[in-house]
Amino acid sequence: MALAGAVAAAALLPVAYLLVRAGGGGWSALADTLFLDRTARLLVRSLALAAAVSVASAAIGIALAWLTVRCDLPGRRVWRVVAALPLAVPSYVAAFAFVSNVPTLTGFLPTFAVLTLLSYPYVFLPVAAVLERVDPAMEEAARSLGDGPATAFRRVTLRQVRPAAATGSLLVCLYVLSDFGAVSILRFDSFTRVIYQSYQSSFDRRPAAILGCLLLVFTLGILVAEARTRGRARYYGGSRGAQRRPPLVPLGRWRWVALALPVAVAALALIVPLATTLRWLAESVRADVDMARVGRAGGGTVTASVLGAVVTAVAAVPVALLAARSRSRVAAFIERSAFVGHALPGIVVALSLVFFTVRFMNPLYQRLPVLVFAYVVLFLPLAVSSIYGSALQAPPALDEVARSLGKRPGEVFRTVTAPLLAPGVAAGTALVFLTCLKELPATLLLGPVGFETLATRVWSATQAGAFGDAALPALLLVAVGVVPTWALTRRGRTTVS
Amino acid sequence: MSTHAAAVECLGVSKSFGPVQALQATDLTLATGTLTAVLGPSGCGKTTLLRAIAGFERVDGGTIHVSGQAVAGQGLHLPPERRRVTIVPQEQALFPHLTVAGNVGYGVRRGPERDKAVAAMLELAGLAGLGDRMPHELSGGQQQRVALARALAPQPSVVLLDEPFGSLDAALRDEIRSEVAGVLRASGATSLLVTHDQEEALSMAESVAVMRSGVIVQHGPPQDVYRRPADLWVANFVGRANILAGRADGAGKVECALGVLPLVETIAAGPVDVVIRPEQLQLRVDPSGATVEDRRYFGHDVVVGVHLPGGERLLVRLPSADPLPVGSRVTVSSREPVLAFPAAAR
Secondary structure (H helix, E strand, O other): OHHHHHHHHHHHHHHHHHHHHHHOOHHHHHHHHHOOHHHHHHHHHHHHHHHHHHHHHHHHHHHHHHHHHHEOOOOHHHHHHHOOHHHHOOHHHHHHHHHHHOOOOOOHHHHHHHHHHHHOHHHHHHHHHHHHHOOHHHHHHHHHOOOOHHHHHHHHHHHHHHHHHHHHHHHHHHHHHHOOHHHHHOOOOOHHHHHHHHHHHOOOOHHHHHHHHHHHHHHHHHHHHHHHHHHHOOOOOOOOOOOOOOOOEOOHHHHHHHHHHHHHHHHHHHHHHHHHHHHHHHHHHHOOOOHHHHHHHHHHHHHHHHHHHHHHHHHHHHHHHHHHHOOOHHHHHHHOHHHHHHHOOHHHHHHHHHHHHHHHOHHHOOOHHHHHHHHHHHHHHHHHHHHHHHHHOOOHHHHHHHHHOOOOHHHHHHHHHHHHHHHHHHHHHHHHHHHHHHOOHHHHHHOOOOOOOHHHHHHHHHHOOOHHHHHHHHHHHHHHHHHHHHHHHHHHHHOOO | OOOOOEEEEEEEEEEEEOOEEEEEEEEEEEEOOOEEEEEOOOOOOHHHHHHHHHOOOOOOEEEEEEOOEEEEEOOEEOOHHHOOEEEEOOOOOOOOOOOHHHHHHOOOOOOHHHHHHHHHHHHHOOOOOOOOOOHHHOOHHHHHHHHHHHHHOOOOOEEEEEOOOOOOOHHHHHHHHHHHHHHHHHHOOOEEEEEOOHHHHHHHOOEEEEEEOOEEEEEEOHHHHHHOOOOHHHHHHOOOOEEEEEEEOOOOEEEEOOEEEEEOOOOOOEEEEEEEOHHHEEEEEEEEEEEEEEEEEOOOEEEEEEEOOOOOEEEEEEEOOOOOOOOOEEEEEEOOOEEEEEHHHO
């Protein structure tokens, strides 16, 4: 209990300091930044992008879910897996692929397209999971009450999907607001890019802090809105036990037309980045790329990610145990921790840690421990949700039985709790490790001087127009990203709802 | 300290959760080698009592002795692992990562005797040959026996069973109850069963303690609790009872809607509530008598509802061969003397 509180406090402290820092110049300084025309435009641009991507993702996600789960689409099982894979592509890799083919692809529309192609799985996965579980008896009841097949689908089944789709869209919204890779490469001035530029270019870093806080206000606001909608959206649980599979909708001649959607999405989101990367790789092999530098970046990536994963998993254990064992609001909050993670944009966490270390722990500024701590703050929710399932397997009743059988608390932890948590801790560590590999903004801001990871390598090479240098790290990152995506797909089938 | 044979002795134990007083100066003594049931409705404090004996709850007042040793009292709270009190929790709570033998041996001291003790326990619980299985590979009844064997293996002073049959389905429950009672008897252990099911308490235990609002209101052999309930509430809670308003004459008789009936025990003259169990009543065909309103057939017997001319309604349990159809006219009489409580108690 106390441990879990300490972890939570440590995670939130730097962000709290960011608020102090932003307000530090007094109200007038705050107003100077907040009420600039530039800030207003920035706000409108960022929210417009988030809204547009959310709506488009919802449309694509729901359509693909319906086609692959409820229709006799040719090869629908394969398409179901393929449709989730864009999650594996880091946004800066996709952006690199597009911009390196057509350098003029910058601004709103390309950014919108890239982010939509990568984030629609957040809608697709939960909606497909719900569609798979919807009890056909409900649709049959609607039919028996006089609805035609299309009407019954619209009036009954689609209603069941709505909460999952809404939740997924909000997740997309958070993803877009906190994305740094794609917007910075495609030169679209959204919050994260402007914060980074303002941090890099001017001596006075307070505007960056203020904008960071503003972004935080919006992402947290979205989180609260999500909690509200979910509170009322409990109605699609369906019945338990073995269920009949709903019958497939025959598409007839339209099958091949319908197939165009998954094919087009897969081509743009997967084939283009992959083919582009391979093409640049082939060219760079001829152009004699600096393999030693890629090797160093790989080493840096692994070092930082291993440390980040292990520390995060250890910190997550008490939090997950507390969440699993109390029925309080804390537990409910942590169950939604996937959202909390997305609500803290990497750039904001990084910025807050820069301020915090410079002010209070200067010797640690731009040293590895701070970067590792940033990973802990960013990915703690991910680790907690992984361990949470295992923690449910170790209820307090087991501790009590063990105590009554003569074991002291320490022995109980060693012989009962720890073995039961082990699988969740292992999975959480692996998931955090793979996510750390891809992390960009925090690594960029907090990494030691001269320190590179595969992610920062892709980003800086692309910024410099050295596309050949970006190819190999990009390819490695995509290959590695497939694993957590696979895990997420499996989770989507069972628990995301 | 006392040297008598009580396995557990609770004296004036009290425990509050905020404003809720779960235990109010509760007294309970368990004789060594017996199975005692604490019977009460949900929320009466029976689980709190069990958790206080086990050491999971710290008591606010009173003392608890286990085998003559004080485990809880003024400034004393022995941790659960030092009380020699084991539990079989509601949902069994088997360790999912250990085999059956690993579960049963968990509380047994490491050493050459351990394997032998585990094997003997498995044998006793009817689990011979299942030692290498994992808990999830067992049936509900087998899991129940593993939980029991695990609790018995360290040879505790007392085994506590916390509503252990609630999670089993009805068809299985009866069989497993008698198995568990058999294993407990064979092991010679002292045990305490907490339950809200009066049938379970009466059929399994050698002694039944009825609990209400944190207080033990009656403690005795099952037949006493059923036939001589301490008050009207116990009469109603333990088994079915017909209650009729009546007037005692102070000389061993009571007058009520069934006429003048002899009392089991003389009480002071005045208004009383007469308690009659459904199986104490009998019916005789009588065209001018009460009316049979409904009948529920249970196979082994039949319960009929009878509407008396005065408006009272009685339940009567009859052998199922009795062919009285709904609408029959009957007179109702008692086979034996009845119990009564002063009416003010209501």
